[in-house]
Amino acid sequence: MSSILVSLDGSVLVITLNRPEKLNAFNPEMHQLLREALARAADETSVRAVLLTGAGRAFCAGQDLSEREVAPGAAPIDLSVSIGSHYNPLIRRLRELPKPVVCAVNGVAAGAGANIALACDLVLAARSASFVQAFAKIGLIPDSGGTWFLPRKVGMARAMGLALLGDQLPAEGAERWGLIWKVVDDLQLMKEALSISKNLSQGPTKGYALLKRALHASAGNSLEAQLDLERDLQREAGHSEDYREGVAAFKAKRKPEFKGK
Numbered sequence: 383m384s385s386i387l388v389s390l391d392g393s394v395l396v397i398t399l400n401r402p403e404k405l406n407a408f409n410p411e412m413h414q415l416l417r418e419a420l421a422r423a424a425d426e427t428s429v430r431a432v433l434l435t436g437a438g439r440a441f442c443a444g445q446d447l448s449e450r451e452v453a454p455g456a457a458p459i460d461l462s463v464s465i466g467s468h469y470n471p472l473i474r475r476l477r478e479l480p481k482p483v484v485c486a487v488n489g490v491a492a493g494a495g496a497n498i499a500l501a502c503d504l505v506l507a508a509r510s511a512s513f514v515q516a517f518a519k520i521g522l523i524p525d526s527g528g529t530w531f532l533p534r535k536v537g538m539a540r541a542m543g544l545a546l547l548g549d550q551l552p553a554e555g556a557e558r559w560g561l562i563w564k565v566v567d568d569l570q571l572m573k574e575a576l577s578i579s580k581n582l583s584q585g586p587t588k589g590y591a592l593l594k595r596a597l598h599a600s601a602g603n604s605l606e607a608q609l610d611l612e613r614d615l616q617r618e619a620g621h622s623e624d625y626r627e628g629v630a631a632f633k634a635k636r637k638p639e640f641k642g643k
């Protein structure tokens with residue numbers, strides 16, 4: 383069985399992390415297959431939204447800790463190699479993908495698994511799911527963007543608590559703190575995530591790509607710079623076919639038929 387399952391549902395590319403016996407922890411093969419799936423999502427015009435989820439009882443337990451020979455007295459391992467070649471490119475890919483990425487967190491999301499979820503655009507979580515910055519428990523720091531996402535999403539006090547203590551934050555707490563978009567009853571999670579993904583896949587894909595860029599850029603911009611960026615990106619959005627369709631549909635009081643162009 384492949385460690386990543388990929389299927390096209392309408393214009394939604396559904397990607398499932400599939401090592402349930404390892405709580406979907408990452409090994410190099412899984413990274414490679416996920417990289418290929420996300421490249422497909424970026425390249426194929428028939429794909430207009432991505433839905434990422436996990437098989438079994440977990441979303442993802444981060445790095446597979448049984449993969450490495452880490453033991454007292456053993457030669458130290460350079461973790462920057464794996465981060466530089468696998469995790470950082472994955473986070474960049476999710477953030478920069480010019481299409482909406484929905485994440486359905488079906489169970490525990492720990493370590494890099496939690497931060498991969500946080501790199502997605504819209505995070506839904508099953509009521510029984512939880513988020514764990516497990517890194518400090520094994521002497522590491524949050525990676526895969528964790529030290530960047532956490533203070534921005536929940537504020538420094540909560541970011542520090544989550545990172546230092548490594549406690550399991552239940553999905554409802556994650557929603558309350560603004561870490562994720564929404565909690566959904568377990569049995570409704572995939573139905574609701576797919577419905578949102580399909581809705582997004584019929585939207586103005588180009589406009590979505592531009593709004594992702596604008597919102598992401600805001601973290602490093604002054605208001606002045608952001609206003610300039612909005613002006614420039616709105617120029618692009620205003621040149622899209624979907625903008626013309628959106629306005630025409632509004633005036634005609636009908637549902638727009640966006641083509642993603």
Ligand code: LHQ
Pocket residue numbers: 403404405407443444445446447448461464465469490492493494495514516517520522525
């Ligand atoms: C696992 C794992 C796992 C292998 C559970 N690996 N087997 C980047 C670059 C380079 C290096 C280092 O790291 C990184 C990024 C990272 O992601 S570092 C952080 C790695 N992840 C963790 O530290 C999380 C470790 N796991 C846990 O804390 C717990 O298992 C969680 C909270 C995920 C789930 O707890 P439970 O629901 O109580 O399940 P469990 O602990 O009983 O685990 C079930 C099985 O899954 C168990 O195996 P077993 O054979 O005893 O049934 C675990 O050993 C295995 N497992 N996580 N990451």
